[in-house]
Amino acid sequence: DTAVSQTPKYLVTQMGNDKSIKCEQNLGHDTMYWYKQDSKKFLKIMFSYNNKELIINETVPNRFSPKSPDKAHLNLHINSLELGDSAVYFCASSHGTGVNQPQHFGDGTRLSIL
Amino acid sequence: TQLLEQSPQFLSIQEGENLTVYCNSSSVFSSLQWYRQEPGEGPVLLVTVVTGGEVKKLKRLTFQFGDARKDSSLHITAAQPGDTGLYLCTYSGGGADGLTFGKGTHLIIQP
Numbered sequence: 001d002t003a004v005s006q007t008p009k010y011l012v013t014q015m016g017n018d019k020s021i022k023c024e025q026n027l028g029h030d031t032m033y034w035y036k037q038d039s040k041k042f043l044k045i046m047f048s049y050n051n052k053e054l055i056i057n058e059t060v061p062n063r064f065s066p067k068s069p070d071k072a073h074l075n076l077h078i079n080s081l082e083l084g085d086s087a088v089y090f091c092a093s094s095h096g097t098g099v100n101q102p103q104h105f106g107d108g109t110r111l112s113i114l
Numbered sequence: 115t116q117l118l119e120q121s122p123q124f125l126s127i128q129e130g131e132n133l134t135v136y137c138n139s140s141s142v143f144s145s146l147q148w149y150r151q152e153p154g155e156g157p158v159l160l161v162t163v164v165t166g167g168e169v170k171k172l173k174r175l176t177f178q179f180g181d182a183r184k185d186s187s188l189h190i191t192a193a194q195p196g197d198t199g200l201y202l203c204t205y206s207g208g209g210a211d212g213l214t215f216g217k218g219t220h221l222i223i224q225p
Contacts, residue, residue: 004156033212035212035213040217041151041200041217041218041220042215042217042218043157043202043213043215044215045211045212045213045214048211048212055211090156090157092156097211099144099145099206099207100145100147100162100164100206101206102147102159102162103157103159103213105156105157105158106156107154107155107156108154108155108156
């Protein structure tokens with residue numbers, strides 16, 4: 001009964017490749033997010049989707065493209081992977097967009113670029 | 115951009131000791147949240163503080179929001195190894211802005 005699930009958990013690939021990370025939530029939430037956590041454990045918002053509409057894009061390179069086939073899914077596609085893309089990527093979801101709405105996170109996808 | 119400064123960055127103590135970690139800013143917030151992230155997992159919400167001076171307790175964890183709503187603290191009594199993790203202070207601007215995190219306090223409780 002996992003609430004927010006991401007696949008794969010680990011992703012090791014070479015520079016220049018294109019890869020996708022999938023995220024699904026079964027909480028009935030209408031807002032989903034992608035965060036990047038760097039090697040120093042600093043978490044930063046990348047994207048959010050509300051009712052299938054992109055709400056924000058925090059200066060993320062256009063090699064990153066979120067795709068949401070429905071409100072339960074928000075996938076992250078990355079083109080032409082670079083060494084600096086190595087990080088842990090977290091998907092999250094929330095009910096509504098209120099300031100105090102708790103966000104529920106997946107367990108992360110650990111991306112390593114060789 | 116409102117910055118959240120968390121201190122200490124790293125803390126390693128023995129089981130049974132008490133500790134306090136801090137989240138400070140020069141900005142005023144309508145609310146702050148604390149999340150805990152355990153190794154290999156995503157962050158999990160612990161508490162939301164909304165009112166200046168508010169104190170919330172979660173078992174051995176006590177959270178306080180500063181009177182001026184610029185800072186917050188987390189006090190753990192009689193720490194246990196299960197308290198080990200990364201403690202993150204965060205705020206949300208609302209409107210699906212996502213969360214803005216501090217850099218966290220890495221806490222290790224040694225048996």
